[in-house]
Amino acid sequence: ASIRTTAVRDGDYWIINGTKQWITNGPICDFCTVVATTDPSKGLKGINFFLVEKGTPGFSYGQVINKLGCRGVVTGELVFDNCRIPAENWLGDDLEKGVEYLGEILDEIRIMTGAMALGIARAAYQEALEFARKRVAFGRPIGKYQLIRAKFADMATEMEAARLLIYRAAWMLDQGMNCRKEAIMAKVFATEVCQKVVDEATRIYGANGFALEYAPQRHFRDARFLLYGGGTHEVLRDYLGRLLIGRL
Ligand SMILES: Cc1cc2nc3c(=O)[nH]c(=O)nc-3n(C[C@H](O)[C@H](O)[C@H](O)COP(=O)(O)OP(=O)(O)OC[C@H]3O[C@@H](n4cnc5c(N)ncnc54)[C@H](O)[C@@H]3O)c2cc1C
The missing domain is CATH 1.20.140.10 (Butyryl-CoA Dehydrogenase, subunit A, domain 3)
Incomplete structure (x- = not known):
């Protein structure tokens, strides 16, 4: 797993850090599902999904990419800088799944x-x-x-x-x-x-x-x-x- 975005549990929250590139419709999304590692030592078994809503402090849109094709769709970066989301925004029932x-x-x-x-x-x-x-x-x-x-x-x-x-x-x-x-x-x-x-x-x-x-x-x-x-x-x-x- 070369996913470098991290999610760290902090009480009733998860703290997300990292940047996602080439996200289709990213720069206009109202919410996004983010794959992050909750335990880098576990490799692929350490990755999990999280829901992040627009307007969450620490979540912002990065650069919009000027593409060769598919120009009717906007593609760009999503930035997570100590982005704090509620614990229930973890999408799953088993951290290893x-x-x-x-x-x-x-x-x-x-x-x-x-x-x-x-x-x-x-x-x-x-x-x-x-x-x-x-x-x-x-x-x-x-x-x-x-x-x-x-x-x-x-x-x-x-x-x-x-x-x-x-x-x-x-x-x-x-x-x-x-x-x-x-x-x-x-x-x-x-x-x-x-x-x-x-x-x-x-x-x-x-x-x-x-x-x-x-x-x-x-x-x-x-x-x-x-x-x-x-x-x-x-x-x-x-x-x-x-x-x-x-x-x-
Ligand atoms: C228009 C567009 C929209 C996209 N939308 C999304 C999106 O919504 N969400 C999202 O998550 N991603 C999205 N992507 C990203 C896409 O999934 C990645 O570009 C793709 O997975 C390749 O990763 P990379 O660009 O980092 O290339 P790299 O992984 O850097 O690869 C570079 C080159 O090295 C080769 N390579 C890498 N690893 C190996 C290996 N192990 N063995 C042999 N060769 C290897 C690759 O085949 C490639 O030729 C989008 C990309 C584009 C172009």
């Missing part, structure tokens, strides 16, 4: 991130499809060229595979089954497919794919967020590999 809750939340976030990836990919694909049908180059609609058709064949196939992985992981979650591995597979695969599709869409658009006036560049920029949200692919593939191989 926080890591379990985190795992379950991350399963949901990863499936959701996979679904977002598929949504962005589908939008980019659809726009590229319409463009390929109507854009005429060298006397023919570009959709008549085999290399362009092959791009659509590959994109559609990979998006379908991503969709099935996402649906299966979501179904398992709904059934209350353990879907840790499936959620990671769905997130990583769908996000990589999305990177490929948004890239192809900008190519199919030709120079217009480079123009801020058209949608493909926005999908291209927005898709980058998915590489980090829910965990980077280096970390997730390492974790998935560990789950598959088991303890050695």
Whole structure:
């Protein structure tokens, strides 16, 4: 657990100290759930969730981050400086179970991130499809060229595979089954497919794919967020590999 924000019990209160970066909607939140360590010596077993409300002394909004994509959502820092919250704002019933809750939340976030990836990919694909049908180059609609058709064949196939992985992981979650591995597979695969599709869409658009006036560049920029949200692919593939191989 590399979580450095701390929560220390003080009578009927918890005192929170630390800074959270890259928090989606953080700078406009009315309340937030904060992960902090209550016992750094316990590693992951020492982390817990706390509810902090806007206006609590010691809680403030930090820098708003100027992002490449997802510009319709505000993202920024949250600062906790001796922030004192009532004891009942600890979210849980066992101080050693926080890591379990985190795992379950991350399963949901990863499936959701996979679904977002598929949504962005589908939008980019659809726009590229319409463009390929109507854009005429060298006397023919570009959709008549085999290399362009092959791009659509590959994109559609990979998006379908991503969709099935996402649906299966979501179904398992709904059934209350353990879907840790499936959620990671769905997130990583769908996000990589999305990177490929948004890239192809900008190519199919030709120079217009480079123009801020058209949608493909926005999908291209927005898709980058998915590489980090829910965990980077280096970390997730390492974790998935560990789950598959088991303890050695
Ligand atoms: C738009 C946006 C919104 C976000 N919203 C939220 C939010 O609401 N809440 C929230 O908590 N977080 C949020 N995040 C943060 C996101 O979860 C982190 O960016 C992500 O977990 C990666 O952490 P990091 O940026 O510190 O990268 P680092 O951990 O510093 O990683 C840097 C590089 O090192 C690699 N790396 C790190 N550790 C390992 C390892 N063990 N093995 C191999 N490679 C490794 C990474 O893969 C990466 O390539 C958001 C990020 C973005 C971009």
